[in-house]
Amino acid sequence: MAELKSYGKALPDQVDRIALLADAHIGLLSDVREIYKDRAALEKEYAGKLSILAKKAADRKSKSIASLVVGDDASTAWGEDTIQRSTLDKAYGQLISSLENSAQDHSLLSDVLITQVADATKTLEKKHTEMKSKQLQFYQKLLSDRDKVYAERLKMKQKYDEECLEIESYRRKQDRSQDDKHASRAAKQLETQLVDMQNSKNTFITSTAIANRIKGKFYTEDLPLIEDDFLKTFITHPAERLQTNLVVGLVSILLHAQTLQTAHLTALQNQVNSVQQALTQVNPALDQNLYISYNIRAFSVPNDWAWEPCAGYYDTGEMAIDPAPKVFLQNKLSRCKAKQQELYALIDNKKKDVEKLTNVISSYMNDRSLGSVDDVMNDYLGVQHQLTLLEVSATAVGTEIDTISDALGASTMSSKSTRTPSASSFMQPQTIPDEVYPSARALYSFTPTSPFELAVTEGSILQVIEDDDGSGWTKVADGKGGKGLVPASYVELVEEEEYTAPAIPARTKPTKLQTLGSGKYVRSLYTYQGRGPDELSLEEGELYELSSGSDGGQNYADGWWEGHDKTGKKGIFPSNYVELA
Known part of the structure; x- marks a missing residue:
């Protein structure tokens, strides 16, 4: 043979x-x-x-x-x-x-x-x-998705160029400012624009890395897989x-x-x-x-893209890790890692489905009386397409994680116990106002096959937390506290007047703590895990009493406050994780 x-x-x-x-x-x-x-x-x-x-x-x-x-x-x-x-x-x-x-x-x-x-x-x-x-x-879809990634990179490059040119404009304004008042304002505007430029730069670098990684996967994995599926x-x-x-x-x-x-x-x-x-x-x-x-032709994968500086602004191809851009990167890194875990679970399930269908096809081809090989092959192609799209998404997210992690390096691991924290010594959570998500109706019932998926019933109203990113999955919430992924084709968006949205239950106000210090209380905005015996762990929504004394409470250190939890334990915590109650 x-x-x-x-x-x-x-x-x-x-x-x-x-x-x-x-x-x-x-x-x-x-x-x-x-x-x-x-x-x-x-x-x-x-x-x-x-x-x-x-x-x-x-x-x-x-x-x-x-x-x-x-x-x-x-x-x-x-x-x-x-x-x-x-x-x-x-x-x-x-x-x-x-x-x-x-x-x-x-x-x-x-x-x-x-x-x-x-x-x-x-x-x-x-x-x-x-x-x-x-x-x-599906081949055309992969081409389209790849070209969208390429186009996004060009878009980020254009935005970065515009931000760079804006810096020069603000610098000229600063030079023309004569009195102190105008000079201060111009300097502040220049500083703000510099941060915007650095964020755009980082986004451009990231999009370039993603485009390179997607390109490589397209030519070395996706395209050969499509040809082999033929x-x-x-x-x-x-x-x-x-x-x-x-x-x-x-x-x-x-x-x-x-x-x-x-x-x-x-x-x-x-x-x-x-x-x-x-x-x-x-x-x-x-x-x-x-x-x-009789059909072999010369072929080589296109070269990777490289850093392209702005023609009107001197810069290097290194990621900006100044305080403000660093916080932006740290927050983005956290979201990417969470998304990566979801994708890995889905990819693992889809790989098992592909393996199962491959075995079924093998059995049916060996004994065609068992069933229709064509129907099973059609199911296999559908699952294989979903797996490929999930792997494309995982490649993009993984590239973003690698790029940001390499840029942050060891600086992200600095300990807060040094008592000399700065704005970038820990990841600053972004304060996001209550968000109204679009609503959707479940067209079919769905039974989850992994912890990252959500069970829904036909006709139920859901809130769309994350749209389909090309993987064929949408993240939704069911109004009962459940969140997870469902197939994008299983839901459709609905107008708000078509239903009455469920009321969001009000948060129960925590019981006031017994006075142990100054009598002033703060409420935790985010959960924080203490990293040392002298640090206090925080739970979102809980009340904490500030300690008294000239070196306690809000006077402890720059960026750090001292207080007591409801058990009486005393410790320090980041001041921007709480608000005065």
Whole structure:
């Protein structure tokens, strides 16, 4: 048995040509169906009519066999001897020969040829046309998603350039300022603009890294996978028990046709046996390798993008980690890590689904009486597409985490126990006002398969927390405290007047603590985990009493206050994690 080569590895970036090969194989189904339809009609006539059909079939073969064997745009010159090396060509030729020698068939056989051969090839052609279209649509989606990432990078570059030019504008304004009042204002505006520029710079660097990572994944993983899925859909190695549905299915139909002929016309037994032998010798791996050998083209993955400085502003390609941009990066890093955990869980589940469906396909291909291989293959393609999109999202998020983590370096690990904190010594949570999320209605019930997914029932009203980012999943809340991911196609946005939103229960005011210090209380805005024995852990919404004394309470240190929790424990905590009660 010939060694099976991979389309994705041997023919990089040739999806369009492989799709043409798929069209040629689908066209083969149409040709074979026409052969048997015409033959069924001619079976009611005399032998001379059948010889006409054989000639028509030979003409079709001569027109299409090159497309079937080497494709419409071969990169290497080929001849008639090349076509004769194809096992499919030999089987097809033997089939036409059998037609020429089967001119004495009768009308009874005509009926079974229509119902059990022609109609079966039509069904097979329809299913594989749909699967091929699905693959091409997904390929176009990947191209579109990749181009959006490229476009986002250019957009971030333009924004960064604009921010840089704005800095120069503010500097000129500062130079023109004469009195102290105007000079102070101009300096403040310049400082603010500098922070905006640095944030834009970081975003541009991050988007460049994402674009490079997405590009690499597209050419080394996604594109080869799509090409190999054409392999699984149309041609594959018999030893892998994932034979092509199209070629093997066609061979199965034709073998059945030969069996019908054997049962009805003993006189044709020798011709039938010849066709059977030719069909059983069809070797998709040999034919695939033959196609590859005549379609190899030079290819290399495009070069990575590099840092591009602004023409009107001097800068370097290093991430800005000044206090304000650093806080921005730390907050973004935290969100990315949470998103990454969700994606990893979903990817793990989808990989298990892909493995399960692959095993089912293998079993069905080994014993086609177990069920429809085409239906399972269609399910496999759907799950594989979801997995690919999730992996693309995980690649982008992982790249962002790596880029930001490399920029922050060891500075993010500085301890707060030094008593000399600054605005960037810990990640400053962003104060976000209560947000009104858009509402959606569940179109179908959904049962979660991982801790990151949310169970919903058909017709329930949900709040959309995060839109579909291209992975096919949307994060929602159910109004009962539950949050998680559901398939984006399972929900639809609704207008607010279509329902009455559930009231958000008011937070119960914590019981006032017994006075242990100054009698002044603060409420924690965020949860904080103490990092030393002298630090006090905070729970969001809880009250804490400030300690008394000239060195206690708000006077403890810059950025740190001292207080007591409800158990009487005394310790220090970040002042910007609380507000006066």
